Amino acid sequence: MSMELPDTIRAVEWSDEGLKLLDQRLLPRLEQWIVLKDALGVAQAIRDMVVRGAPAIGISAAYGVVLAARDRYAESSAHWKNAIEEDFRALAESRPTAVNLFWALDRMKARLTGIEGDPVAELLAEAKLIHDEDVAANRHMGELGAALIDGPCAVLTHCNAGALATGGIGTALGVIRAGFATGKINHVFADETRPWLQGARLTAWELVEDNIPVTLQTEGAAATLMKQGKIEWVIVGSDRIAANGDVANKIGTYSLAVLARYHGVKFMVVAPTSTVDMAIACGDDIPIEQRAEEEVLTLEGKRIAPEAAHAWNPSFDVTPADLVDAIVTEKGVVKSPDAVKMKAMMNG
Ligand code: MRU
Numbered sequence: 001m002s003m004e005l006p007d008t009i010r011a012v013e014w015s016d017e018g019l020k021l022l023d024q025r026l027l028p029r030l031e032q033w034i035v036l037k038d039a040l041g042v043a044q045a046i047r048d049m050v051v052r053g054a055p056a057i058g059i060s061a062a063y064g065v066v067l068a069a070r071d072r073y074a075e076s077s078a079h080w081k082n083a084i085e086e087d088f089r090a091l092a093e094s095r096p097t098a099v100n101l102f103w104a105l106d107r108m109k110a111r112l113t114g115i116e117g118d119p120v121a122e123l124l125a126e127a128k129l130i131h132d133e134d135v136a137a138n139r140h141m142g143e144l145g146a147a148l149i150d151g152p153c154a155v156l157t158h159c160n161a162g163a164l165a166t167g168g169i170g171t172a173l174g175v176i177r178a179g180f181a182t183g184k185i186n187h188v189f190a191d192e193t194r195p196w197l198q199g200a201r202l203t204a205w206e207l208v209e210d211n212i213p214v215t216l217q218t219e220g221a222a223a224t225l226m227k228q229g230k231i232e233w234v235i236v237g238s239d240r241i242a243a244n245g246d247v248a249n250k251i252g253t254y255s256l257a258v259l260a261r262y263h264g265v266k267f268m269v270v271a272p273t274s275t276v277d278m279a280i281a282c283g284d285d286i287p288i289e290q291r292a293e294e295e296v297l298t299l300e301g302k303r304i305a306p307e308a309a310h311a312w313n314p315s316f317d318v319t320p321a322d323l324v325d326a327i328v329t330e331k332g333v334v335k336s337p338d339a340v341k342m343k344a345m346m347n348g
Pocket of ligand 1: 052053054055098158159160161162165166170171172198236237238239249250251315
């Protein structure tokens with residue numbers, strides 16, 4: 001089965017000039033692309049959130065390796081494989097939580113090892129494959145996730161797990177696009193997602209572009225939304241899923257899972273297997289990015305808190321597997337996830 005879904009938004013593109021990224025810091029006010037010509041520029045763009053969202057970070061890093069190989073091979077066709085290690089390090093240090101970054105770098109490294117001569121064409125083919133596989137995974141997950149929903153109903157999503165965060169139609173938003181196309185989802189509530197406002201700026205923009213009805217809310221409104229019986233599912237993406245099914249995602253996701261269980265609302269996590277880290281036994285071991293306190297203390301560059309106040313700004317939290325009703329990957333659906341079911345899905 002392959003359904004017609006809106007698929008017009010792209011945030012990461014390869015061109016002969018270099019890696020083109022839609023600058024997500026400026027959306028929705030400005031649709032501005034930047035072109036990156038070297039790996040350090042890509043690492044910086046990931047750190048600064050020009051590109052963000054776990055799969056999009058991985059895809060960008062893969063193209064970053066292509067740019068690195070182009071430069072290093074031009075510098076020295078004999079020593080480029082040693083020199084490129086520095087670029088791998090810089091890309092790996094850009095952000096810590098989304099495992100797709102390290103997964104993509106490992107894949108590029110594995111491809112690089114056997115190359116003799118000019119590496120650019122082969123590495124570009126691998127990066128494009130990573131990109132294409134994500135597009136296909138998004139579509140498949142969209143169909144699998146939508147099939148879990150009886151509907152018609154409204155759903156709540158958090159942060160942005162859409163086209164802007166991936167190579168294709170998105171993970172959580174892929175399910176929402178498929179659910180809307182099949183009449184199972186009739187309305188989307190989107191958390192604004194402080195402090196970066198990915199929900200207000202990015203998710204709302206994507207849904208409006210696709211004519212999917214969206215209502216924005218502050219995170220604090222979620223309990224009341226659920227208590228009033230307005231939604232049947234919370235649908236989110238993930239940055240890293242541990243071997244036991246614990247889920248790291250944007251800060252605030254864990255609160256939604258607790259609220260959902262209390263109110264009898266179902267909780268779905270949608271992520272490709274490139275987000276699953278079988279080397280990490282449980283969520284406690286997932287590295288959580290701490291970002292600058294200025295992100296919380298200021299709004300659009302203007303201080304909103306007293307000068308003497310401090311802020312705590314963890315970018316992600318971990319939802320325990322037992323609060324998750326379903327993890328949807330391109331390899332299948334894991335209901336009530338645990339270590340045994342996750343392993344079977346990954347091997348399946
Ligand atoms: O800090 P961000 O914007 O990179 O965080 C993004 C998220 O938390 C997404 O939910 C996650 O990466 C999944 S994107 C398909």
